[in-house]
Amino acid sequence: MASKTWRRRHAAKFRNAYATLHFGDGPAARPYRTPHSALRTNKILAFFGLPPKNRRYMIDFLRKIWAFVWPYRRRFFLGLLCGTAYGVINGLLMASVRIVVQLVFEGECDLREKLEHAPHWIHPLSEPLAALIPTMHAPPISNHLAWILIIGLIPAIMLVRNILQYLSIYLTNWSAMHAVADIRTKLFSHLQNLSLGFFNRASTGDLIARITNDTQVLLGIIGGTFASAVKDPITIVVLVTYQLATNTTLTLISIVVFPVCIVPIVIYGRKVRKSARAVQQHNAELTNLMHESFTGNRVIKAYNLEETVSAQFRATTKKYVGQMMRVIRANEIPSQLMELFGALGVSMVFFYVVNVPKLQQPKEADFLTFVLSVVLIYPPVKSLTRLHNQIHQARAASERVFELLAMKNSIPEPVAPKMLHADQADLVFENVDFNFGDKPVLRNINLKVKAGQMVALVGASGSGKTTMANLLLRFYDPLRGAVKIGGVDLREVRTADLRNQIAVVAQETILFNDTIRRNIELGRLGAREDEVVMAATHAHALEFIAQKPQGLDTIVGEKGVSLSGGQRQRLAIARAVLKNAPILVLDEATSALDTESERAVQAALDELMKDRTTFCIAHRLSTILHADVIVVLDQGRIVEQGRHDELVNRGGIYQKLYDLQFAS
């Protein structure tokens, strides 16, 4: 009975230990189980006063980072190995300094005896070492070679030590660079595949900051912190052990103050945790401000907003600097305190030396190696005091990176996709409702477009025309109902397959900062030169391209700034012409053109629309008079539907629009 209770209690403990953890609180949260090693890490972290929630995040963070280092583990471990050897060789350096100093000044070296007479508790370490070291006497002064070998011992060990240090830094940084490059690329590709809905909510500056700046912080932790976490404790242990074995009393006196150092490390570690995330956020705000003010510079100038945006930038920078200074303080104060404690330790040693009888005073060689090891111990101790804070900083940055990586696409790809043949297929909106957030945008849309027909969408601004086109491209999924092509629900086909079969001229012309040729070619990558020229001709773009000194090789500038609105639109049309897809979506495709060019481009578009199912959105009714179906939208509902003549005679909204535009 008792054993049953025991088992139950321990089973509960076991379950708790393996409790399911979640990262993030969004829909992307994925459960996983805490492995054994994580429980061990848990205990170590508890020692540093990390509360359980933070411990959980810390393990999660290290686990995620490690997954990216894993492909480069060989060089990474080799780097750590070099770091370990570097730590050990520091002890060798100490020993060689002692040997050289004693042989030069005293004529013989007592290192072997020193090690043999080390305190009992250090014997397991000191005895095997003593066995390796012979009792040494200085060679005669005439034996130049022997003296060169003895004195050359220090630079030779120094050389090996520094080569190891270089290799350790190089190899761990090599792995870190590659791991971070992978994180960046994965993040970038992941973002490319997220839905338009995600980009509507996200801010460009924040995304850029996460890919560039936040991942940069991770570089520091993998390349520096992980390596230092291995190398520095080894260096410290080796040096302290060597000193304990050879200068027991001096060492014990000097390290008595060291445990006190843990206090500032823990206190400032807590402070850094709070500020680190704020630093990354302010940095993202700054990137965002820069991005918006540079891309929207025309408006800033036109409305004299220069001072306003500068003031905004100044205020954010101030907040950033404030938080950053807290991080710097938290990093620097403990490490400076370490030096103070170190100096206190050394002064205690002096007190000891002054107060002991002359005979018991340490020898010069003892004192020299003691001081040297204090000097050598400082850098690793200092970097270890920063380690705690650096991990917190990196965790704050990594949270922002992994949050994005865990974000799921709200437009899921079907598990078993169906093939889509848009050619000769009807296009149907079936009882479609759609919301942006809580705001109803489309209600009960029922529309059937036969293969090869042209459907025109008209209606007031904001009535939902572009949204219907966006549903057809599956930029969003309907809330209720379905959009089907050839009877296949768009949710059942691969988005790439769907979008391959639709050519779009969007309401807002988007050009990339590249050549005119490249901007057209994006319609169909790998298109031949004559096909690009043909598409440009169809879109009536060739005339203005020919006027540019560099023709098709003209760089259009960011978002096409060096072109007029109408010229940009013609390039967008050329791109759609080149794509030659069975479905065509024209959202105000000719709105920026003058009447004459519009007529010419329209003629080309009419030609293009032949035998293609076309979704044409227009405010100017002249372009859609001959459409097979005209759909009138009003506040997200279809209020009228039919051919031009029918609608004009019906006397509804369409007739009013028509009268307004053609009354004169």
Ligand SMILES: Nc1ncnc2c1ncn2[C@@H]1O[C@H](COP(=O)(O)OP(=O)(O)OP(=O)(O)O)[C@@H](O)[C@H]1O
């Ligand atoms: N990304 C978005 N987030 C939230 N609401 C949006 C978003 N895009 C559009 N809307 C809203 O949805 C409604 C329909 O927008 P839509 O772009 O479809 O209008 P439209 O008929 O194309 O107008 P226009 O003729 O001005 O282009 C509008 O009220 C708009 O405010």
Ligand SMILES: [Mg+2]
């Ligand atoms: Mg629109």
